[in-house]
Amino acid sequence: MTDEPPTTAQEACFEAGVKFGSLYHQFAGTPVSPESAASLASAIEESIENQPACRDVTVDIREEVLAEACETDHGYVEFTGRFADVEVTIVHDGVEVIARMAMDDGYPLMRVESVDET
Amino acid sequence: MTDEPPTTAQEACFEAGVKFGSLYHQFAGTPVSPESAASLASAIEESIENQPACRDVTVDIREEVLAEACETDHGYVEFTGRFADVEVTIVHDGVEVIARMAMDDGYPLMRVESVDET
Amino acid sequence: MTDEPPTTAQEACFEAGVKFGSLYHQFAGTPVSPESAASLASAIEESIENQPACRDVTVDIREEVLAEACETDHGYVEFTGRFADVEVTIVHDGVEVIARMAMDDGYPLMRVESVDET
Amino acid sequence: MTDEPPTTAQEACFEAGVKFGSLYHQFAGTPVSPESAASLASAIEESIENQPACRDVTVDIREEVLAEACETDHGYVEFTGRFADVEVTIVHDGVEVIARMAMDDGYPLMRVESVDET
Numbered sequence: 001m002t003d004e005p006p007t008t009a010q011e012a013c014f015e016a017g018v019k020f021g022s023l024y025h026q027f028a029g030t031p032v033s034p035e036s037a038a039s040l041a042s043a044i045e046e047s048i049e050n051q052p053a054c055r056d057v058t059v060d061i062r063e064e065v066l067a068e069a070c071e072t073d074h075g076y077v078e079f080t081g082r083f084a085d086v087e088v089t090i091v092h093d094g095v096e097v098i099a100r101m102a103m104d105d106g107y108p109l110m111r112v113e114s115v116d117e118t
Numbered sequence: 119m120t121d122e123p124p125t126t127a128q129e130a131c132f133e134a135g136v137k138f139g140s141l142y143h144q145f146a147g148t149p150v151s152p153e154s155a156a157s158l159a160s161a162i163e164e165s166i167e168n169q170p171a172c173r174d175v176t177v178d179i180r181e182e183v184l185a186e187a188c189e190t191d192h193g194y195v196e197f198t199g200r201f202a203d204v205e206v207t208i209v210h211d212g213v214e215v216i217a218r219m220a221m222d223d224g225y226p227l228m229r230v231e232s233v234d235e236t
Numbered sequence: 237m238t239d240e241p242p243t244t245a246q247e248a249c250f251e252a253g254v255k256f257g258s259l260y261h262q263f264a265g266t267p268v269s270p271e272s273a274a275s276l277a278s279a280i281e282e283s284i285e286n287q288p289a290c291r292d293v294t295v296d297i298r299e300e301v302l303a304e305a306c307e308t309d310h311g312y313v314e315f316t317g318r319f320a321d322v323e324v325t326i327v328h329d330g331v332e333v334i335a336r337m338a339m340d341d342g343y344p345l346m347r348v349e350s351v352d353e354t
Numbered sequence: 355m356t357d358e359p360p361t362t363a364q365e366a367c368f369e370a371g372v373k374f375g376s377l378y379h380q381f382a383g384t385p386v387s388p389e390s391a392a393s394l395a396s397a398i399e400e401s402i403e404n405q406p407a408c409r410d411v412t413v414d415i416r417e418e419v420l421a422e423a424c425e426t427d428h429g430y431v432e433f434t435g436r437f438a439d440v441e442v443t444i445v446h447d448g449v450e451v452i453a454r455m456a457m458d459d460g461y462p463l464m465r466v467e468s469v470d471e472t
Binding site: 278 | 428
Binding site: 024025028029074078080107 | 260261264265310314316343
């Protein structure tokens, strides 16, 4: 039996994951257009920053991709990962974790960027 | 057999219902606090206004109810119908429908307020 | 001033709209594959049937479209309107409304099929 | 500068967090009653198991709590953390992480239970 309880840094990474899963599945499917993208980005940032251990959330709308998608559809699309890059900063018991979501081969890849335990 | 296709006014009422179901189930569960309520309200309004036939959406946060709920919880709550009154105006083929969501006996009741076919 | 309160049939159409907006925005974004599609369809049907005035919900997964999409992605996709046809039956104060969602020119069109006031 | 890239075990904990955030914010708000709870639990389990690195998801509905809530409301409630205990098992590059969501002082606490790097 080698199961161990998590370290503080592992807990901080778990918290970072919770934030990404939350923001993605709370807001995926929201109708979005170039005109409404800024308010959606602000709402995502401020709502997830309410969650425990979440110091900062930054949502960068990929405006060209969004504008192009809205031209060929009905003036708006459903929000999904290909329309935004997201960075989350977690601080949990002195450990800082930075995590990102960005497109990778057509898929919105979420990953931990760095862990700072000092 | 007395099934009839819908009238234009009935279609407009259907569209109003779609908007309420959409906004409620898209945004219910979003972490919200007194500090982040304004950005959430804006995002709800602007996103749903993207949908077809939707002229206007107004979200009024019930600030006292929200503030009180956030005191006794972890500084934020999950968004649900008791934290906002919502009004939607639909214009579909010349028919204007106004619909509202407001608390009724502890339940967020959605209903059509008026239909103007002139 | 020609605003009128809604008729019973208009209210029934509003209720039908609420169900479509609800089911679409509650479940859009759910990870789905050919293997998990049946459980998602059942959950959509049974959850929305809980709502007032909702007699029946039928979700037909478009299995070929889903299978093809999952081949070219990571074995699953996010649920959206192009993967299902949906029919909802509302009974409200003696009026029966049947409404449908189906693809129309690449867009999941929701519309009232019939209104039976007898 | 002491930022480090994540270890494999930290990545596995991040993945576990993503699954919890996803399932919570995808399904919170779903109408649920004692009759429809089993299909919702199955849909949550099977949909999240589609996600990368996710070996197993178990959703245990808290049936008594749900039944009691549905008595005093309109026969159904909106799904939220107090109606289910959830366990997720992640396997990522040979590391197994078990994480749980359970009620803690009235709040659905998500946490890592164990990390096995052998």
